[in-house]
Amino acid sequence: MxxxxxxxxxxxxxxxxxxxxxxxxxxxxxxxxxxxxxxxxxxxxxxxxxxxxxxxxxxxxxxxxxxxxxxxxxxxxxxxxxxxxxxxxxxxxxxxxxxxxxxxxxxxxxxxxxxxxxxxxxxxxxxxxxxxxxxxxxxxxxxxxxxxxxxxxxxxxxxxxxxxxxxxxxxxxxxxxxxxxxxxxxxxxxxxxxxxxxxxxxxxxxxxxxxxxxxxxxxxxxxxxxxxxxxxxxxxxxxxxxxxxxxxxxxxxxxxxxxxxxxxxxxxxxxxxxxxxxxxxxxxxxxxxKEKEFYLDSSSEALEEKAITHTSKKPDTPEEITISLNGHLFTGNTEQPLLMQVEEAGLSINNSCRAGLCGACRVTLESGEVEQEDSPALNQKLKEAGMILACCSVPKTDVEIVD
Structure with a gap:
């Protein structure tokens, strides 16, 4: 042709x-x-x-x-x-x-x-x-x-x-x-x-x-x-x-x-x-x-501490854990973000920026513990409701999440 x-x-x-x-x-x-x-x-x-x-x-x-x-x-x-x-x-x-x-x-x-x-x-x-x-x-x-x-x-x-x-x-x-x-x-x-x-x-x-x-x-x-x-x-x-x-x-x-x-x-x-x-x-x-969009302009130390690049100490040796997404079980680790592990397992979570900014990958942590980076897309109210961001949270134990 x-x-x-x-x-x-x-x-x-x-x-x-x-x-x-x-x-x-x-x-x-x-x-x-x-x-x-x-x-x-x-x-x-x-x-x-x-x-x-x-x-x-x-x-x-x-x-x-x-x-x-x-x-x-x-x-x-x-x-x-x-x-x-x-x-x-x-x-x-x-x-x-x-x-x-x-x-x-x-x-x-x-x-x-x-x-x-x-x-x-x-x-x-x-x-x-x-x-x-x-x-x-x-x-x-x-x-x-x-x-x-x-x-x-x-x-x-x-x-x-x-x-x-x-x-x-x-x-x-x-x-x-x-x-x-x-x-x-x-x-x-x-x-x-x-x-x-x-x-x-x-x-x-x-x-x-x-x-x-x-x-x-x-x-x-x-x-x-x-x-x-x-x-x-x-x-x-x-x-x-x-x-x-x-x-x-x-x-x-x-x-x-x-x-x-x-x-x-x-x-x-x-x-x-x-x-x-x-x-x-x-x-x-x-x-x-047209009128320009308005963005709050601040470089104060307080805001910078809340920036998405908060670095936390990771385990020296990744551990094998079990991850449950909407009832689907697969083997994961304590080193990679949840979103990456979910995708490697052939499953999917809604996402967009993959940087903790947009909130598209919010999921509910039903059980277990994760290491969650500070993010403007996850306020205190959402945290108290059990929400985490899959793109920038790393499981520390077996976890159960739902989206």
Whole structure:
């Protein structure tokens, strides 16, 4: 089957451009990044074609388990070391120590199969067994590589448009000044590649993107729809694929970019109102502004002690224990977080940030003891009700939990 699909292939390279001249008075587009496969390293471009479903080539492939459930670098951080080379008829994927994987569009199987991104279930298409085996060898688990097709079948009613394999929205924008403000506050240095944004904006006004409602870049008008909630993936070093030992930058975000529930935000999600070309250096024309979201800004010692990176002493030698989830028994240990152990046992608990911020993985501890990190998503009232966070609690004894 010949697949009629044309990548828009302007000049690109596999490292982010750090030589852009930043205007002191006008915000301009200083980076365009695409991620051909969800969770792999980004590819920087000098121009791009914008479709309603996102930048052309962006997140059109996704790795899943055999049942179509997404696999991302949240749980398999080694994925960020996979790089892509874009060719007119497909992709070349590279990973240290492995032979490159060549994907050609007209050689894809294109068998319709179910895919799932968070709570969205929709139809996608198979690629081939070679790709499945390549990713399985990297992840050390059974995996398959899926393709959206020329037009994604995933329709998000909330924004009335189809979306690729992106988490929830087609595009993300962050300003350079916002990153600079984070680095002023954080004990660690952070790079834009940690935040996997499509569009980067020059300028000196931190979080200027929070004040935009509608903008125009090049030929395209965009609507800003929602601040981007951040997760554990931002703590993964893009070069080493290692989690930051202190969960930075989430620790710093929790002191000045958190809502009342403890969720942290950085960058703005946006949708394209029309299709067209954008290129580096394009001026950001603000068509409509909005009031910025309010976040309590405090770096007091008291709040920092409550940060999600509280470190507790772990047992020197992990012990074998029994874990019960909704009556399902399996053998666990006293070293790994509950969420990780549940997933390794083939079971599941609802989750999102995996960093103790959002509260999505709250479960009830019916019996046993756990070592629970301090978290803004778990207040005293919830603790008294027996709630714990599966993503950042480690069992100390046999435990029984229900969700």
């Amino acid at each position: 010949y697949l009629k699909y044309f990548w828009y292939t302007p000049y690109f390279h596999n490292t982010y451009n750090t030589d852009i001249i930043v205007s002191k008075t006008i915000s301009t587009l200083s980076q365009i990044n695409i991620f051909p496969v969800k969770s792999i390293a980004g590819v920087s471009q000098s121009s791009a074609y914008v479709e309603k479903q996102g930048l052309q080539c962006d997140r059109r492939f996704m790795v899943t388990d055999p049942n179509g459930k997404m696999i991302t670098a949240r749980t398999h951080p080694q994925m960020v070391k996979i790089s892509a080379i874009i060719e007119p008829d497909g992709l070349i994927l590279c990973y240290p120590g492995l032979i490159d994987l060549h994907l050609t569009f007209n050689e894809l199987e294109m068998k319709q199969t179910e895919a799932k991104v968070w709570n969205d279930s929709f139809s996608a298409y198979s690629t081939n067994q070679e790709a499945n085996q390549w990713f399985s060898s990297i992840l050390s688990t059974d995996a398959q590589l899926l393709y959206t097709g020329e037009q994604s079948n995933r329709i998000r009613e909330k924004i009335q448009t189809n979306v690729s394999f992106a988490d929830g929205y087609p595009l993300l924008v962050i300003s350079e000044a916002s990153l600079a403000e984070l680095n002023k506050r954080s004990s660690s240095h952070h790079t834009m590649s940690q935040f996997r944004t499509n569009l980067v904006i020059s300028g000196d006004d931190a979080f200027i993107e929070d004040s935009w409602k509608r903008i125009r870049i090049g030929e395209v008008e965009f609507e800003i729809v929602k601040p981007c909630q951040r997760c554990i993936l931002t703590t993964v070093n893009p070069r080493t694929a290692q989690y930051h030992p202190d969960k930075e930058p989430l620790k710093t975000f929790s002191t000045f970019r958190a809502d009342e529930s403890g969720n942290v935000y950085f960058g703005q999600n946006l949708i394209a109102k029309n299709e067209g070309t954008i290129k580096l250096g394009d001026k950001i024309e603000v068509l409509e502004s």
